[in-house]
Amino acid sequence: MTIFELSKEGRKSFFLPKEESYGYEPSELLPEESVRKNEPLLPQLSELQLIRHYTGLSKKNHSVDSGFYPLGSCTMKYNPRVNEKIANLDGFSQIHPYQSEDTVQGALEVMYNLQNSLCEITGMDSFTLQPAAGAHGELVGMLLMKKYFELKGEDNRRKVIVPDSAHGTNPASAVMAGFEVIEVPSGRNGRVDLKSLEEILDESIAGIMLTNPNTLGLFENEICEIQELAHSKGSLLYYDGANLNAIMGHARPGDMGFDIVHLNLHKTFSTPHGMGGPGSGPVGVKSFLADLLPVPVVRFNGRRFSLDYDLPNSIGKVRSFYGNFGVFLKAYAYILTLGGDGLKRASEMAVLNANYLRARLTKLIPTAYAGICMHEFVLKGSKLVSDYGVKTLDVAKRLLDYGIHPPTIYFPLIVEEALMIEPTETESKESLDIFADTFEKILNEAKKDPEILRAAPKFTAVGRLDEATASRKPKTKWSKDS
Ligand SMILES: *Cc1c(COP(=O)(O)O)cnc(C)c1O
Secondary structure (H helix, E strand, C coil): CCCCCCCCCCCCCCCCCCHHHHHCHHHHHHHHHCCCCCCCCCCCCCCCHHHHHHHHHHHHHHCCCCCCCCCCCCCCCCCCCHHHHHCCCHHHHCCCCCCCHHHHHHEEEEEEEEHHHHHHHHHHHECCCCCHHHHHHHHHHHHHHHHHHHHHHHCCCCCEEEEEECCCHHHHHHCCCCCCEEHHHHHHHCECCCCCCCCCCCEEEEEEEECCCCCCCCCCEEECHHHHHHHHHHEEEEEEEECHHHHHCCHHEEEEEEEEEEHHHHHCCCCCCCCCCCCCCCCCCCCCCHHHHCCEEEEEEECCCCECCCCCCCCCCCCCCCCCCCHHHHHHHHHHHHHHHHHHHHHHHHHHHHHHHHHHHHCCCCCCCCCCCCCEEEECCCCCCHCCCCCHHHHHHHHHHHHCCCCCCCCCCCCCCCCCCCCCCCCHHHHHHHHHHHHHHHHHHHCCHHHHHCCCCCCCCCCCCCCHHHHHHHCCCCCCCC
């Protein structure tokens, strides 16, 4: 029930002074045309009803705090609360972006140090913290690429190569920046097919967008050959680092030969995400692209931090002010807390957890591509259809009944009935075992009575929704007459 439907005329959970006691008429403070003529249509509830309503709503959400959330390519890991506390310190949360530089030296220092930490983690030379999300970072990266070739007078480079396993935002960002997208197929081992790549690489290609490990959870082990090939043709290499969880502290995109990188602080570096919350997609570049970064750039002269707007070749501003500062704080606190060794250990555990789960689950359904995975893996669910007559979607819905968030399904697009599983480093062996046991239980149900799966979920607030209509024609507003 909506809060409006719970409303009863006259109920309330507030006590304001009587209007007579104000000592003035509202119209004395506001111009006549701004004074409300009718009462606002607000729900009327007691305080207890209000608390129960919102607590009830919060329980309808699945979250990392309430259960396992192995959503592949999303890194739904636990984010330490201490980082939220730090981001909420008054000295950080009560400052304003229009304050003079002298009064926000600490904030600028955090941004400067975070940029340097990200440079070290990725092997890049400069970073901008402005982009507000991963896709936004990709767009910035593509605009940098475009500007670079414009300045070089190579206007003929109008195409960007994207593998068929890529995240959908990659081709979208390239197109938004004005490039044409050329798809390169994956080889039989789930990696970029070097031969196909060689065939399409010519002087019309501005760059290649790669994710490594790719969205199948596989490391592109021919990355050195790929970068040599790309650079020999004068193209740039773009790294989608949304999921850095697999390689932090072990391998660096900069060392692999990437020229531009974006990271998702809201996946890897301690900001919870989903539902459109604030994100951050910093972009790092090699030194030859540093002058093209968005303004302002945070600088330090050994004494004082400042914001530099004087970059003649900059692609300009890409976001209001400096980016999502609260997210920077959480990322910086997380990096300092873990340190280099801790980050390394985190990615080791993420990979170990994924492989443990992979080993258990492949006894039930095969992976799309065999072999050791990185932080995630993709199961090929077509066996569910042939053996049990159920679809990946049915298994996903049944998982909800057991209090587990389903993995990412039907992505990457190149795997039939895909289930993409990313357990993350913050889960215990016990929760991985519960997941594997539950999965087994569900497949047994599928064997005995597949209808249970097709009718799932049974125990959630809502059953199966018409997802197409829900996303195309969302009804997000309550009205008295509806
Ligand atoms: C999440 C993700 C993105 C997009 O990030 P957003 O912050 O959602 O825009 C891009 N690439 C990959 C591989 C991702 O997992």
